[in-house]
Amino acid sequence: MIVVFAVVGLVVASVVGASVYYQVKKPAAPATAVAQAPAAALPASGAAAAEMAQNAMDAASVKVENGVVKFYFASGKSDLAAGANDVLADVIKGAKEGKKLVISGYHDATGSAATNAELAKQRAFAVRDALKASGVADDKIELKKPEELKATGSDAQARRVEVALQ
Numbered sequence: 001m002i003v004v005f006a007v008v009g010l011v012v013a014s015v016v017g018a019s020v021y022y023q024v025k026k027p028a029a030p031a032t033a034v035a036q037a038p039a040a041a042l043p044a045s046g047a048a049a050a051e052m053a054q055n056a057m058d059a060a061s062v063k064v065e066n067g068v069v070k071f072y073f074a075s076g077k078s079d080l081a082a083g084a085n086d087v088l089a090d091v092i093k094g095a096k097e098g099k100k101l102v103i104s105g106y107h108d109a110t111g112s113a114a115t116n117a118e119l120a121k122q123r124a125f126a127v128r129d130a131l132k133a134s135g136v137a138d139d140k141i142e143l144k145k146p147e148e149l150k151a152t153g154s155d156a157q158a159r160r161v162e163v164a165l166q
Contacts, residue, residue: 059074059081060072060073060074060077060079060080060081060082061081062080062081062083062084062087063087064087064090067164067165068162068163068164069087069088069090069091069162069163069164070160070161070162071084071123071127071160071161071162071163072156072157072159072160073123073159073160073161074159075108075110075155075159076111076119078119078122078123078125078126079126080126080127080130084127084130085130085134088130088131088134088163091131091163091165092131092134092135092136094165095131095136095137095140095141095165096135096136099140099165099166100140100141100142100165100166101131101136101140101141101142101163101164101165101166102142102144102163102164102165102166103124103127103128103131103141103142103143103144103161103162103163104124104143104144104145104146104161104162104164105120105121105123105124105127105145105146105160105161106120106146106158106159106160106161106162107119107120107158107159108155108156108158108159109155109158110155120161123159123160123161124143124161125143126161127161127163128141128143131163142166
């Protein structure tokens with residue numbers, strides 16, 4: 001009977017030990033890292049916290065929503081987010097299968113309309129250039145100016161370029 005309890009205890013200890021080992025070995029997600037940050041590293045005021053949140057929203061990013069690749073840009077910038085080429089893999093595959101990639105650029109409501117329109121165009125060109133650098137032929141890329149350049153949503157959501165397969 002003691003042997004059975006010893007074996008069960010050994011199995012339980014092995015499972016718990018392995019779980020702890022893999023949790024410690026796994027890199028922490030950014031949200032976890034923030035949650036575990038020492039109190040001294042956290043902002044001292046609500047204004048500082050709001051500024052940090054705004055900076056995070058203002059950062060470049062890329063997402064796929066309903067089959068459309070959406071590149072979000074920092075205010076006043078046309079730099080693609082890190083990892084953009086990885087997200088483009090599916091649309092690049094579609095272009096190589098004969099589909100056309102339609103690129104449209106949008107902007108937010110802040111600043112002058114002329115400057116924003118030019119920035120939306122430069123962002124679309126940056127996405128086009130990334131596609132061309134990945135081997136997509138010119139005849140598979142169409143730059144399409146949207147009827148309404150000023151997009152809806154928050155400013156961070158409005159500053160985007162969309163790539164759709166057609």
